Amino acid sequence: MVEQIIKLIAESQIAILCSVDENGYPCAKAMLAPRRVNGMREVWFSTNTSSQSVERYRNCNKASIYFYNATTFQGVMLRGTIEILEDAQTKEELWQDGDELYYPNGITDPDYCVLHFTADNARYYADFCSTEIKL
């Protein structure tokens, strides 16, 4: 099952990143595929420091990431916490060609940061069944 989940994550072009807003409402946002993944345990995205998501994670670091395949009816939700990384080394490691479109001032652009997600548990849905997985 872990292999199936890792394959699902690797093949997803879009991830749904969820947060909780200041009034306690759940929020969702489509993100391009993560910049880096460590099994089911850690996920890294690049994003704008000025975005609402970053503001929300500074207030409440609880998060989930949802990957799904609408054709095979498989989905996995990773649940855990987000850390906002703004150190030079991480920003350089995660930078990709073309990122200037989002961060015109390049790698040191203060509006460029990295979201580092660490999962505590996962819920996998396939074949009409859900399974909880402790990580």
Added chain:
Amino acid sequence: MVEQIIKLIAESQIAILCSVDENGYPCAKAMLAPRRVNGMREVWFSTNTSSQSVERYRNCNKASIYFYNATTFQGVMLRGTIEILEDAQTKEELWQDGDELYYPNGITDPDYCVLHFTADNARYYADFCSTEIKL
């Protein structure tokens, strides 16, 4: 813009339904297209009464529904509350051929219920810009 959003919702085959769990973590779940939509204001889904989502909405009715198009980079998040409907009339109105697959006992199956979502506000993303909309 409202027309664009209504078109986005109508063309989405999948909706991402979000809730907050008992520990305050955001949760996401892919749903087949809604059973009924009233503009951007109301959305109805059918679901299993025994599902985790229903249990969560009984504890906390704050919800969001996210529709997006990965090709055009458009997305809309509707934020509001969920009401769980189990009355015979609503269940009959929302029933569709083929639902026996999910609810073997038919329209009166106690494991079949309707989620009625009412939006308070929306956030629309298109052309790299986000817009807040009060409803």
